[in-house]
Amino acid sequence: MRTELPVLKAADFASDQDVRWCPGCGDYAILAQMKKMLPSLGVPRENTVFISGIGCSSRFPYYMNTYGIHSIHGRAPAFATGLKVSRPDLMVWVITGDGDGLSIGGNHLMHAIRRNLDINIILFNNRIYGLTKGQYSPTSPLGKKTKTSPMGAIDNPLHPLSIAIGCEGTFVARSIDTHIKHLEVVLRRAAEHRGTSFVEVYQNCNVFNDGAWAYVNGRQTKADNTIELEHGAPLIFGTDRQRGIRLNGLVPEIVELGGEITERDLLVHDERAAEPSLAYLLSRLRHEDGFPEPIGVFRAVDSPRYDEELNAQLDAARADRGDGNLSDLLNSGETWTVS
Amino acid sequence: MAVATEAPLTSSKETIVLEGATVRFAGDSGDGMQVVGGQFTNTSALHGNDVATFPDFPAEIRAPRGTLAGVSGFQVQFASSDIFTPGDTLNALVAMNPAALVTNIADLEKGGILIVNSESFEPKDLKLARLDTNPLDNGSLDDYRLILVRLDTLNRNAVKDVEGLSSKLQDRCKNFFALGLIYWLFGRDLSATLRFVHAKFGSKPEVEAANERSLRAGWYYGETTEAFVHNYQVEPAQLAPGTYRNIMGNQALAWGLIAAAKLSGKELYCGSYPITPASPILEELSAFKHFGVRTVQAEDEIAAMCSVIGAAFGGAMAITSSSGPGIALKGEAMGLGMILELPMLIINIQRGGPSTGLPTKTEQSDLLQVMFGRNGESPLPVIATRSPSDCFEVALEAWRLATRFMTPVILLSDGYIANGSEPWLIPDVDALPRIPVSHPGPSTTDEPFLPYQRDERLARPWALPGTAGLMHRLGGLEKEDITGNVSYDPDNHQHMTNVRAERVAQIADDIPPQAVNGPSRGKLLVLSWGGTYGTCTTAVQRCLAEGMSVAHAHLRYLNPFPKNLGEVLAGYDQILLPELNMGQLRMLVQARYLREVVGLNKVQGKPFTVSEVVFAITKLVG
Numbered sequence: 016m017r018t019e020l021p022v023l024k025a026a027d028f029a030s031d032q033d034v035r036w037c038p039g040c041g042d043y044a045i046l047a048q049m050k051k052m053l054p055s056l057g058v059p060r061e062n063t064v065f066i067s068g069i070g071c072s073s074r075f076p077y078y079m080n081t082y083g084i085h086s087i088h089g090r091a092p093a094f095a096t097g098l099k100v101s102r103p104d105l106m107v108w109v110i111t112g113d114g115d116g117l118s119i120g121g122n123h124l125m126h127a128i129r130r131n132l133d134i135n136i137i138l139f140n141n142r143i144y145g146l147t148k149g150q151y152s153p154t155s156p157l158g159k160k161t162k163t164s165p166m167g168a169i170d171n172p173l174h175p176l177s178i179a180i181g182c183e184g185t186f187v188a189r190s191i192d193t194h195i196k197h198l199e200v201v202l203r204r205a206a207e208h209r210g211t212s213f214v215e216v217y218q219n220c221n222v223f224n225d226g227a228w229a230y231v232n233g234r235q236t237k238a239d240n241t242i243e244l245e246h247g248a249p250l251i252f253g254t255d256r257q258r259g260i261r262l263n264g265l266v267p268e269i270v271e272l273g274g275e276i277t278e279r280d281l282l283v284h285d286e287r288a289a290e291p292s293l294a295y296l297l298s299r300l301r302h303e304d305g306f307p308e309p310i311g312v313f314r315a316v317d318s319p320r321y322d323e324e325l326n327a328q329l330d331a332a333r334a335d336r337g338d339g340n341l342s343d344l345l346n347s348g349e350t351w352t353v354s
Numbered sequence: 355m356a357v358a359t360e361a362p363l364t365s366s367k368e369t370i371v372l373e374g375a376t377v378r379f380a381g382d383s384g385d386g387m388q389v390v391g392g393q394f395t396n397t398s399a400l401h402g403n404d405v406a407t408f409p410d411f412p413a414e415i416r417a418p419r420g421t422l423a424g425v426s427g428f429q430v431q432f433a434s435s436d437i438f439t440p441g442d443t444l445n446a447l448v449a450m451n452p453a454a455l456v457t458n459i460a461d462l463e464k465g466g467i468l469i470v471n472s473e474s475f476e477p478k479d480l481k482l483a484r485l486d487t488n489p490l491d492n493g494s495l496d497d498y499r500l501i502l503v504r505l506d507t508l509n510r511n512a513v514k515d516v517e518g519l520s521s522k523l524q525d526r527c528k529n530f531f532a533l534g535l536i537y538w539l540f541g542r543d544l545s546a547t548l549r550f551v552h553a554k555f556g557s558k559p560e561v562e563a564a565n566e567r568s569l570r571a572g573w574y575y576g577e578t579t580e581a582f583v584h585n586y587q588v589e590p591a592q593l594a595p596g597t598y599r600n601i602m603g604n605q606a607l608a609w610g611l612i613a614a615a616k617l618s619g620k621e622l623y624c625g626s627y628p629i630t631p632a633s634p635i636l637e638e639l640s641a642f643k644h645f646g647v648r649t650v651q652a653e654d655e656i657a658a659m660c661s662v663i664g665a666a667f668g669g670a671m672a673i674t675s676s677s678g679p680g681i682a683l684k685g686e687a688m689g690l691g692m693i694l695e696l697p698m699l700i701i702n703i704q705r706g707g708p709s710t711g712l713p714t715k716t717e718q719s720d721l722l723q724v725m726f727g728r729n730g731e732s733p734l735p736v737i738a739t740r741s742p743s744d745c746f747e748v749a750l751e752a753w754r755l756a757t758r759f760m761t762p763v764i765l766l767s768d769g770y771i772a773n774g775s776e777p778w779l780i781p782d783v784d785a786l787p788r789i790p791v792s793h794p795g796p797s798t799t800d801e802p803f804l805p806y807q808r809d810e811r812l813a814r815p816w817a818l819p820g821t822a823g824l825m826h827r828l829g830g831l832e833k834e835d836i837t838g839n840v841s842y843d844p845d846n847h848q849h850m851t852n853v854r855a856e857r858v859a860q861i862a863d864d865i866p867p868q869a870v871n872g873p874s875r876g877k878l879l880v881l882s883w884g885g886t887y888g889t890c891t892t893a894v895q896r897c898l899a900e901g902m903s904v905a906h907a908h909l910r911y912l913n914p915f916p917k918n919l920g921e922v923l924a925g926y927d928q929i930l931l932p933e934l935n936m937g938q939l940r941m942l943v944q945a946r947y948l949r950e951v952v953g954l955n956k957v958q959g960k961p962f963t964v965s966e967v968v969f970a971i972t973k974l975v976g
Contacts, residue, residue, distance in 0.1 A: 030827070031802065032839065032840075059822065060825055061796075061819065061820055061821055061822045061823070061824070061825055062819070062820055064819050065827075066664070069830075076827050076829070077827050077829070077840065079827075080825055081825055082667075082819040082825055082826065082827070083826075083827035083828070083829075084663075084664070084667060084694075084827070084828050084829065085827065085828070085829030085830060085831065086660065086663070086690060086829070086830065087660070087686050087687055087690050087830055090656060090657065090660040090687065092657075093652065093653075093656065093657035093658075093659075093660035093661050093664070094660045094661065094663055094664035094667075095664060096625075096650060096652070096657070096661045096664065097623060097625055097650065097660065097661030097662055097663065097664030097665035097666075097668070097670075097672065098664035098665060098667055098668045098819075099664075100623070100648055100650060100661075100665070101621065101623045101648055101664075101665040101668045101669075101670040101672075102668035102669070102670075102819065102820070104820060105668070105819050105820060122653055122654060122657070123653065123656075123657050123660075125653075126652075126653040126657065325648060325650075326648075328643050329643045329644075329646060329647075329648065331643075332643035332644040333643075333644045333646075335644070336644040337644065338644065338645075339612070339642060339644045339645030339646070341612065341613055341616050341645075341783045342783040342784075344609065344612065344642075344645075345599075345609065345613075345780045345781065345783065346597065346599075346780055348599060349396060349399075349400055349546055349549075349599065349600070350597050350598060350599045350780065351399070351400050351402060351597070351598050351599075352596070352597045352598070353402065353590075353593045353594065353595050353596060353597075353598060354595055
């Protein structure tokens with residue numbers, strides 16, 4: 016007999032806990048899109064686990080009616096590793112932030128991505144420490160004045176996607192808290208990818224770093240300052256879609272379409288390129304250098320997954336040597352008998 | 355294979371029967387002393403002797419050749435009676451070079467057999483060992499039975515006809531020549547080592563042939579040289595009936611973990627980061643994938659610990675193995691494991707500290723670290739193994755406690771136990787007690803699941819992801835009693851703190867009372883824990899035989915203590931507590947029982963000798 020799975024709605028993924036983020040926080044939008052997207056995957060709630068570290072974003076699991084761990088600062092990918100390899104049947108999400116994931120937890124993020132476990136990592140990037148009330152983060156721009164950088168930050172900022180690609184990431188994407196439709200699509204793509212999905216979400220902290228992403232959010236500026244990536248399509252942007260990105264040797268440049276320059280001259284996005292250099296180049300396009308910042312899927316390639324490989328080794332060992340027998344083990348090697 | 359069936363070689367010289375003997379092989383790190391020590395141990399165990407070993411090697415893999423820093427040693431005591439230690443003084447020492455001679459000669463008994471490679475005492479060798487004069491001819495070794503062996507030449511002659519063997523590989527066999535000579539000296543059978551040589555070098559026939567020839571040549575040299583007029587025999591020990599094997603501490607621990615997983619119907623997960631002297635556990639477990647053992651070599655100690663919590667949340671038998679510096683890094687995550695109340699094992703193979711300390715040397719100085727090395731009120735059960743074979747049983751017991759009380763359990767071993775070996779009566783697997791583990795089943799009601807609803811042992815349910823209706827969130831924030839929801843309520847925090855403490859304290863009701871060897875009342879109790887077991891046992895036996903009023907209690911359970919420990923202590927006028935630290939258990943015992951305890955403390959990277967403990971006992975009651 017076949018039992019129909021109940022059709023779940025966004026509300027089914029809401030836990031009974033009050034959400035305690037500041038009013039107006041970008042985290043609400045991400046939570047809403049996650050709850051909206053999850054039912055479409057058809058994965059039962061009980062087979063879904065959210066794991067987070069410490070920080071504002073890391074309260075996320077408490078608000079999901081799934082299994083979850085609110086762990087310790089920066090280490091969520093390591094918890095996810097132990098869980099996923101021993102329970103490959105579960106869908107595992109890691110929720111982290113720019114401080115949690117890139118500062119205290121940078122090492123774990125790097126290794127989770129290079130192992131390519133089949134997990135989804137969502138990094139909420141608000142370019143500030145929110146829960147500790149406003150210190151600069153690893154993604155704060157140079158010169159950023161905060162409580163711990165009163166004369167301006169002098170640490171070179173990290174670019175999350177460049178790191179993910181450098182760590183051999185197989186799925187690397189970016190979205191924005193306020194672009195809710197785009198965000199939902201990117202989250203779904205992340206969930207559907209087999210391997211580690213790494214998604215950076217530009218998220219506004221309206222209390223300690225309000226407007227950090229204003230240039231991609233403003234109705235007037237959005238089209239000029241972002242570029243939506245589409246596999247196989249040329250990189251075109253601008254209010255009138257009249258500008259594009261062209262490669263001059265290894266250097267990207269902005270060109271005006273029309274006249275001698277046509278779409279054929281533009282860089283064409285290939286998210287499936289085996290070689291990650293193009294994706295890396297796109298991850299380097301920064302607003303402060305005058306470029307639109309790409310959003311969407313930078314890279315989506317298939318590669319062996321650590322959890323599957325590890326469990327395949329178990330299967331191979333059993334096929335080769337039979338199921339382990341404890342008595343045989345203890346009596347193996349050189350023994351002697353006293354009567 | 356021909357070598358396995360041939361009749362054992364027998365000496366035509368007179369044989370003197372000994373009750374036991376202690377031998378040490380000492381040479382350069384690259385001389386293969388650990389290999390021949392292991393072989394001699396195995397052969398002696400197969401001969402039926404009781405054996406105890408003490409491998410001692412530098413932290414550097416290959417320190418500069420011939421230097422004092424590069425000396426590696428392997429000590430074996432073997433006997434026809436029960437023994438508990440690798441021996442205090444040596445009856446025979448093999449020194450492959452001047453550095454090995456200098457660093458080990460103090461441990462050789464007067465009149466003891468000293469076998470040296472006379473061809474490694476050239477001026478440059480003496481200089482490396484910082485010797486001004488040659489000890490072979492300056493009279494400094496007159497107290498010993500010095501046997502000069504031209505080891506390089508004899509060995510090269512033995513293997514010179516092996517085709518395809520470089521001169522470098524020729525010389526590399528000389529450890530087997532020395533082993534062969536010691537085999538002759540103690541009437542040992544070559545066959546187990548020949549099987550080892552075949553298994554290890556079978557794919558390189560010239561290396562196999564060379565090692566076999568060296569081994570035999572060493573034996574024949576003993577038989578023909580006039581330096582020895584007789585050899586020695588140590589008869590089999592009267593061990594309890596059964597099948598035995600020789601086992602090393604870390605190996606027994608790994609096998610105990612595999613057994614505990616089987617006995618509890620769990621699959622084993624090990625998340626570890628390589629660290630001396632714990633790495634062999636991760637290595638050993640990595641080879642047992644057909645037992646369903648998953649090992650992850652994590653990116654660091656913190657990740658290892660965190661991955662263990664993740665695996666425990668998913669329902670695995672999750673363990674991590676490390677040593678003091680790694681445990682320091684794991685501290686925060688161990689606190690999370692404690693407050694999540696999930697079962698897991700944290701294994702600390704202690705080594706010399708602080709900081710990087712003495713990585714390859716033994717110490718017991720992490721007791722207070724594992725007791726208190728976490729922020730906040732964070733009690734965890736702590737149990738300690740006492741000997742290589744005891745590791746198997748302690749692994750089972752640690753996992754039993756972890757699952758029964760839903761808590762991480764800390765298992766302490768040390769470098770001395772980890773690398774030491776002894777005969778082990780192989781248990782009957784069917785007779786091993788099962789470790790019952792249960793998980794709540796799916797729920798169809800709309801009632802929220804209560805992850806912190808406790809049973810009579812104060813243990814909460816181990817609800818696994820994948821179970822419908824039991825979705826819940828765990829976290830490091832203080833949680834409300836019963837519901838597990840985040841709570842900042844002052845009274846709730848007090849209550850939860852009390853419950854977490856009580857949950858660990860009441861384990862005392864579940865463990866056996868503390869046993870005592872010797873009279874239950876008297877002048878002195880020797881109280882010990884961990885790897886000092888063998889030394890303290892032997893020392894107390896000796897003092898009891900001398901008629902002293904002394905007894906011995908060895909603790910396996912360090913937190914909580916056995917319920918009757920206070921009464922046990924009350925039976926004696928004085929308490930002596932030998933430990934390889936500056937008084938850590940002493941501090942805990944004094945604080946708990948308000949009894950003055952006399953410490954015998956040493957941190958020299960070496961275990962106690964029996965005579966050190968006997969001396970301390972004698973000083974108090976002799």
